[in-house]
Amino acid sequence: MHAWTPTSPLGPDHPGAGLPRLYTFRRCPYAMRARMALLQAGRAFDAVEVSLRDKPASLLALSPKATVPVLQLPEGGVIEESWDIMRWALAAPDAQGWWARAQSPANLDLLRRNDSDFKQHLDRWKYPQRYPDETLTPQAHRDRALEVLLQALEARLRSAPWLGGATPCATDLAVMPFVRQFAAVEPAWFAMQDLPALRSWLNGWLGGPLFAACMYKLPAEGAHRFPPL
Numbered sequence: 001m002h003a004w005t006p007t008s009p010l011g012p013d014h015p016g017a018g019l020p021r022l023y024t025f026r027r028c029p030y031a032m033r034a035r036m037a038l039l040q041a042g043r044a045f046d047a048v049e050v051s052l053r054d055k056p057a058s059l060l061a062l063s064p065k066a067t068v069p070v071l072q073l074p075e076g077g078v079i080e081e082s083w084d085i086m087r088w089a090l091a092a093p094d095a096q097g098w099w100a101r102a103q104s105p106a107n108l109d110l111l112r113r114n115d116s117d118f119k120q121h122l123d124r125w126k127y128p129q130r131y132p133d134e135t136l137t138p139q140a141h142r143d144r145a146l147e148v149l150l151q152a153l154e155a156r157l158r159s160a161p162w163l164g165g166a167t168p169c170a171t172d173l174a175v176m177p178f179v180r181q182f183a184a185v186e187p188a189w190f191a192m193q194d195l196p197a198l199r200s201w202l203n204g205w206l207g208g209p210l211f212a213a214c215m216y217k218l219p220a221e222g223a224h225r226f227p228p229l
């Protein structure tokens, strides 16, 4: 298990000054990566748990595309993509290099694979009922997911404990929630694959304090300090 200590317990934004507001959904992997980046950077923020079936008017007004996560900045900006929220949280200052280490060509390639092919295969394995015209079987998508991302992750994690090397980086945070989802579809199958370094990396994150804080359960209504002090 790795140690997580926020850069500052209260973060650079002092409470009461008008905090950034994150529209989030607890189980969304894109929202998880944004929450972890904000927490890791020690940013203070308020969060609103969104029902995807009944999105709040305030979210629709800010972001007509209405995916989560969305970050509303107190000075007036709106950030509508999870990777951009991670950049906002981590890139400056980047004293521990969490953002810089994610900018290597190899790590940007892992992110691209995760967000494109791997995500498509994951969805077609996890939710086959959503793709009635699909020609490949769910198991074929599961196997392609191994080829497009998981084997590359395994190779990287055999040579260093994190995608950031000796310490984690934004790529670890960005990819982990999707690997978690994949592993949970058929845990017995996942446990039997030749992916020991990936399983150990995943279990380290799942058992660690950053992920626990990120999964704090918000009240259904309103904006709340995240996690509560």
Ligand SMILES: N[C@@H](CCC(=O)N[C@@H](CS)C(=O)NCC(=O)O)C(=O)O
Binding pocket: 025, 027, 028, 029, 030, 031, 052, 066, 067, 068, 069, 080, 081, 082, 083
């Ligand atoms: N590219 C976006 C994708 C975000 C996304 O697709 N989020 C899903 C939830 S996991 C969503 O909001 N879907 C819209 C809906 O279900 O109505 C990002 O990185 O933030």
